[in-house]
Amino acid sequence: ETGVTQSPTHLIKTRGQQVTLRCSSQSGHNTVSWYQQALGQGPQFIFQYYREEENGRGNFPPRFSGLQFPNYSSELNVNALELDDSALYLCASSPGMRGGPSGELFFGEGSRLTVL
């Protein structure tokens, strides 16, 4: 069973650019949630996708957008990058909105974005 994989693992962008981050969910999982984790902080919920539809959004501006594909993989797009967007972006999948057998999420290793 393949776990959650994210790409790229590291990337550097400049202010004003756009970035696309990718996530392949664990086999059998139809729900993907994205989180932003700044250094020294806990992950902050960005949004969730369930069966290709956005299913809830955290306190992030519209320049953060996403997609989920028929195979349940997902993309996070961020436009007009700002310095404060520098963070670890985590993708988490689950076999439904209520999580795994104990309600848990399965996280990928993350994509570390640096904005200069």
Next chain:
Amino acid sequence: GQNIDQPTEMTATEGAIVQINCTYQTSGFNGLFWYQQHAGEAPTFLSYNVLDGLEEKGRFSSFLSRSKGYSYLLLKELQMKDSASYLCAPGGGNTGKLIFGQGTTLQVKP
């Protein structure tokens, strides 16, 4: 809204016991998660309490008091590999939309 409070840092000695506390104020509460995150790695699930009381799982135990908005994670027989950040996250019915605390960085010393 949500408000989660846990200590920023803790230090303990190998072989000892440590308790990491978490207090929370949240709407739509339906259980509380603890995750472990080693530096540079993904968070991994430790425990989920939906009812009051203590849940024991090997060296790790988690306690919940819903009326007090309080939880703790208890780590026994500490090992060096337990050095990590421990994240408290009260959840609603949709457990994909977790609100995490800032995390407690635990350093285990020889």
